[in-house]
Amino acid sequence: MKNRLKYPLSLFVVWHPAFAVGKQIANDLYSTFCRNIEEPLSRGLGVQVYYRSASLIPIDKNIANRNAIILLVDENFMTDGGFQEYTKQLVGLMDDNTRIYPIALCKQATGIGCGLDSIQFIRHHDGFINIQDEYKKEIKKIKSELLHDCARLLMNFQPVWMDKKGSKIPSPVKLFLSHAKKDGEKTAKKFKVFVESETKLDIFFDTVDIADGYEFEKQIGANIENAALVVFHTDEYSSREWCRIEVLVAKRYKCSIVVVHDIKDGEKRAFPYMGNTPTITLKQEENSSFNEILTLTLYQVVNNLYQRELLKSFEEKFKDDKAEFVTITSPPELFNYIDLYKKKRTVNKKLIVLYPEPPLGAEELRILNDIDKDIKFITPIYLPTL
Numbered sequence: 393m394k395n396r397l398k399y400p401l402s403l404f405v406v407w408h409p410a411f412a413v414g415k416q417i418a419n420d421l422y423s424t425f426c427r428n429i430e431e432p433l434s435r436g437l438g439v440q441v442y443y444r445s446a447s448l449i450p451i452d453k454n455i456a457n458r459n460a461i462i463l464l465v466d467e468n469f470m471t472d473g474g475f476q477e478y479t480k481q482l483v484g485l486m487d488d489n490t491r492i493y494p495i496a497l498c499k500q501a502t503g504i505g506c507g508l509d510s511i512q513f514i515r516h517h518d519g520f521i522n523i524q525d526e527y528k529k530e531i532k533k534i535k536s537e538l539l540h541d542c543a544r545l546l547m548n549f550q551p552v553w554m555d556k557k558g559s560k561i562p563s564p565v566k567l568f569l570s571h572a573k574k575d576g577e578k579t580a581k582k583f584k585v586f587v588e589s590e591t592k593l594d595i596f597f598d599t600v601d602i603a604d605g606y607e608f609e610k611q612i613g614a615n616i617e618n619a620a621l622v623v624f625h626t627d628e629y630s631s632r633e634w635c636r637i638e639v640l641v642a643k644r645y646k647c648s649i650v651v652v653h654d655i656k657d658g659e660k661r662a663f664p665y666m667g668n669t670p671t672i673t674l675k676q677e678e679n680s681s682f683n684e685i686l687t688l689t690l691y692q693v694v695n696n697l698y699q700r701e702l703l704k705s706f707e708e709k710f711k712d713d714k715a716e717f718v719t720i721t722s723p724p725e726l727f728n729y730i731d732l733y734k735k736k737r738t739v740n741k742k743l744i745v746l747y748p749e750p751p752l753g754a755e756e757l758r759i760l761n762d763i764d765k766d767i768k769f770i771t772p773i774y775l776p777t778l
Contacts, residue, residue, distance in 0.1 A: 401457070402456035402458075407445050421535070421538070461488065479504070495534060501513060539691055546620075565620065569622050570622065571626040572626055572631075578627070590683075616647055622689055624758045646721065650669065650688050650689045654676050695722075710778065724745055
């Protein structure tokens with residue numbers, strides 16, 4: 393259709409039907425990138441995920457603005473002539489907006505050829521597919537790497553495997569670690585070491601990355617703008633002025649925020665502006681917990697990038713001369729009124745705030761509407777009713 397809306401990103405998962413856990417991996421990736429397969433009405437990224445297994449249907453790369461093709465390469469995949477030929481066809485689709493991410497699920501996978509020789513494979517520990525505990529551990533690593541890869545793709549950044557040896561280009565995804573030095577620095581440092589040793593991401597850590605002689609807040613703002621804020625929420629965090637500033641600056645720049653709960657005894661006053669963000673609890677098994685924090689943070693980065701572009705597409709499709717659209721990538725909150733009233737003073741139109749599915753509950757919308765009934769908060773599903 394001529395006016396069909398193209399989504400920012402689509403995923404295609406390819407696996408051999410004889411691969412015992414291929415469908416399980418595909419379903420896990422579906423739950424990560426689209427929505428929980430067990431709870432189809434839950435909040436999720438909403439990325440379109442397509443399966444290619446028993447039937448090797450050709451992939452139409454024009455279905456979305458960008459495409460990520462994920463190959464689950466096991467022994468069956470490698471020795472099947474049909475899958476080898478299909479892989480060669482997929483390699484022919486590659487360009488700046490269509491990329492292939494092969495996952496090595498057997499020792500010989502990287503030697504499959506088929507045009508994949510120059511592409512870096514996502515690897516796993518040998519044998520994890522047969523051990524459930526190892527599966528859970530390794531699927532988390534696979535999801536983290538794919539989320540980072542998709543973030544790079546959505547930011548029009550070259551894939552990691554194209555970085556020249558010895559001159560690695562910095563990752564476009566930068567993690568800003570926000571913590572109270574009194575009781576959060578030790579954990580933040582450990583997380584920094586974990587990220588630097590286990591991933592290709594960049595870290596901003598104020599102890600070593602704030603340049604001498606610069607205004608602290610301006611430098612934080614300059615780095616947060618293109619970063620994800622990871623808050624280590626300890627007992628002392630909310631009582632520290634610069635911790636609060638970091639959260640407020642991050643919200644003003646509309647960057648991704650993840651709050652890591654590490655409260656031991658309690659706090660005298662909870663900082664109200666850390667709400668409306670995903671949270672996760674720091675667990676005793678640090679490496680496993682750090683990986684979960686990292687995955688959640690990358691998920692939020694991809695969500696921000698994907699929803700921003702998707703909502704802009706809806707805005708263009710349903711633009712109205714009598715209304716001004718404002719798009720936000722997370723559910724609306726009272727904090728949004730700061731920017732909304734600035735916008736309202738510059739336009740002589742009603743404001744429509746477009747945010748991702750699913751819609752907020754009636755109780756939250758009632759509070760938002762009580763402040764200003766001329767500002768309407770809707771998700772894309774309600775656009776045809778305007």
